[in-house]
Amino acid sequence: MTLILLAVNACLINNVVLSQFLGICSFLGVSKKSETASGMGMALTFVLTLSSLVCGVLYHFLLVPFHLEYLKTIVFILIVAALVQFVEMFLKKYGKSLYDALGIYLPLITTNCAVLGVALLNVQKDYSILTGTVYGLATALGYWIAIVLLSHIREKMVYNDVPKSFQGFPIVMITAALMSIAFFGFAALK
Amino acid sequence: MKKLKKDTPIERIWNGIFVENPVFVLVLGMCPTLATTTSAMNGIGMGLSTTVVLALSNLLISLLRKIIPERMRMPAYIVVIASFVTMVDFLMEGFTPDLYKVLGIYIPLIVVNCIIMGRAEAYAGKKPVVASFFDGLGMGLGFTLALFLLGSVREIVGAGTWLGMQITPSGYVPVNIFVLAPGAFLVCGFLVAIMNKLKIGAGRRPKSEWDPTEKICGDCYSCMKFDVCDKKPEGTETTAQTIARAKGTVAEAVAPAAAKSAAAAKSGEKEAES
Secondary structure (H helix, E strand, O other): OHHHHHHHHHHHHOOOOOOOOOOHHHHHHOOOOHHHHHHHHHHHHHHHHHHHHHHHHHHHHHHOOOOOHHHHHHHHHHHHHHHHHHHHHHHHHHOHHHHHHHHHHHHHHOOOHHHHHHHHHHHHOOOOHHHHHHHHHHHHHHHHHHHHHHHHHHHHHOOOOOOHHHOOHHHHHHHHHHHHHHHHHHHHHO | OOOOOOOOHHHHHHHHHHHOOOOOOOOOOHHHHHHOOOOHHHHHHHHHHHHHHHHHHHHHHHHOOOOOOHHHHHHHHHHHHHHHHHHHHHHHHHHOHHHHHHHHHHOHHHHHOHHHHHHHHHHHOOOOHHHHHHHHHHHHHHHHHHHHHHHHHHHHHHHOEEOOEEOOOOOOOOOHHHOOHHHHHHHHHHHHHHHHHOOOOHHHOOOOOOOOOOOOOOOHHHOOOHHHOOOOOOOOOOHHHHHHHHHOOOOOOOOHHHHHHHHHHHHHHHHHHO
16 A cells, blocks of 8 residues: 555655656657657656666665675666666667667667656655655656656647747747646646 | 957857857757756756766877777777766765755756767877866856756746845835746746847857767757757758648747758759759
């Protein structure tokens, strides 16, 4: 039950992009078309769940017993980079259809701060490995929801007459601001 | 203004702060920009810690540029950057505990700030040591300035204070939402729009040897400069072209460069037709 509450919290109330500002770069960059946005969301869900599991295991069974907690930033970023590479190679060999769907988004995920952010938050909040993995999954689902919503708004926005200075980046930011206000409504779920 | 000599310390700092301001011109490193600018002071704190990492990692990477093998570039850069970030993390925990508590997870997240990786890849990996150091310093100061500006607006409107001092008249009711998450998006959007209007950002966007689309965010799909980039894969359509298609005319483009590319695409089509 606590896990479900945690998941709802991470997914909607404290949405990773709209209230914690993690993964903004890809949130703004990949949300041009709904298909690519959805693909990115899927790829991130896959990697983020896996990376919070791997980072959790390594932290609890390797770094803590040897009192190397101070190395966590370096270790986590290397794990994430290596994991993304590995997942890409694995999918290329054994999961052709999944690779075709996620392939182009995988390299982007290394630099997505949501992945490293969740790994660090898990440590900061003292989550166990299971809780951490659920948190990672829920966070990624929240990202997926947010980016798909934004991409659909942007697809509609193409037909609108936006003032010249606001075209491109600024209007997307303002859309995100309105979405962020809307997501405040989920605070009532608490 | 007189054109400054290339790769001198002053030129690099000027470049970082104004010509290629990482936030307002290159639109890089948005996560800390939005997350930590709840007040002017937090903005400065985040900006300066990023500046330290940026300058030092540029320095070290430039020193090591002839030793690091081409294929191992990325992992080596990541390790260098992550080491400096860890150092800054501990120094801040020790000496500025209050600020450390506020900035929290965004200090270790400096590792994945695209500005740092971008500068390492684009500048420090190729240029001499002194120029690289000042390049990092300039970029960092530009980042700090942007964060300070954003933080100031949010703090004044959202809390009625500036750098912790009460500056609005007592009758002013602070608009709380500016300090909360939506305010960050809103203020940033408006600031970039103002820069566009005044032709500070997009209008005087320089054509530099550094192409931000290259190898920083991975590929074009995640790149904010997609519309003005001429290295994107063939056949991909810019926002301007999408608008043009939607309206049936070539609309006013997002940025001058985008207009040019849209126009070029159109004339290309015409040639093909004829």
